[in-house]
Amino acid sequence: MSRMERPMVKQDRAVRTRQAILEAAATVFEERGYDAAKLTDIVKIAQVTKGALYFHFDSKEDLAQAVIDAQVHVEPTHTPQDFKAQEFVDVGMIFSYRLKHDILMRGSARLTLDQTGRSLARSGPFHGWIDLNSGILAEAKERGELLPHVDPVATARLVVGAYAGINLMSQTLQGSDLDEQVSTLYTLLMPSLVIPAVAVLLDTLPGRGGRALGALAPDLGAAADIAPEEEVAADTEGDCPSCRTDAAPGVPAA
Structure with missing residues (x-):
């Protein structure tokens, strides 16, 4: 050498x-x-x-x-899609996939929601996810995908908060499938955010995160727990x- x-x-x-x-x-x-x-x-x-x-x-x-x-540096958070509304869904679905397959993301999520260790700065991931989601929603609104009343920033804050609550509940309730719960969140939420012509085309089914990553890179979509x-x-x-x-x-x- x-x-x-x-x-x-x-x-x-x-x-x-x-x-x-x-x-x-x-x-x-x-x-x-x-x-x-x-x-x-x-x-x-x-x-x-x-x-x-x-x-x-x-x-x-x-x-x-x-x-x-x-959490702030995880990539990719979503993949290019025909509709920005689908990219918005994919942010949450891909992260739920990562939480299942990536121990670093699970440990990060646990610490972010953990109220011990009060000196830790936990706001970074929340601000990061809110900014990311609101940015995608703003683009979706510019394209005419969203209903007129939808506020991208307020919606992003609500979704990130709901996601954190679902994740915490999933950690507490043994046997609760986070991916299914996140799928339900988007399935119920998206019709109230996007125009009907877009809503019927969105994939919010369980497993969407793995499918989206797999389309980008097969090795990402078939990830195993990292040791x-x-x-x-x-x-x-x-x-x-x-x-x-x-x-x-x-x-x-x-």
């Missing part, structure tokens, strides 16, 4: 290690919430040292915030000098 290649390999290794830590953290946060989550369990699942964790994240709070913020990479433990030695130890110098154990 040449000297020029080594920094790139090291950087790629660090990116994979950071992602493995995030996904392991999401697993623990989803299961236990913020207060009960322990860093010792996170490093065990991620198969990294505490030194590696503290190299990428300053504290449990910093790590939790990174998991929350993952930390098995080789990460071996990779951490190249991340930072302190990653080879059990804990970063001067940092107390969780």
Whole structure:
């Protein structure tokens, strides 16, 4: 390996290690919430040292915030459609699909709705989803797809709030299918938002999220639960000098 290649390999290794830590953290946060989550369990699942964790994240709070913020950066949120109203539906349906198949999104959603860890900034995902939805609805209105009375911003805020409530209920009620509940939300809501000629053409059926992603990229539509990479433990030695130890110098154990 040449000297020029080594920094790139090291950087790629660090990116994979950071992602493995995030996904392991999401697993623990989803299961236990913020207060009960322990860093010792996170490093065990991620198969990294505490030194590696503290190299990428300053504290449990910093790590939790990174998991929350993952929602804001998820891509794609929707795919191009003939009607903007369908793209509006797809935002929610694709996210419900991701919540089923992506542990990082589930952990992020749990922390966003969790009222423990009050120092965490939870408003980012809400503002992000509201802005995204209101923007799509505004385009739909410009195209004449929406009924005259529909306010894109007010509607977006209502839908994001309803979605959060459905997600919380789904977490609380064992056996509640989030995808079916989100499908019902859009099936009942859309006729009151869009003109009849558009309403009859919208796909709001369960599984829409997977179908929309599959049309864009088959590997996205057939995603499986994401697990930390098995080789990460071996990779951490190249991340930072302190990653080879059990804990970063001067940092107390969780």
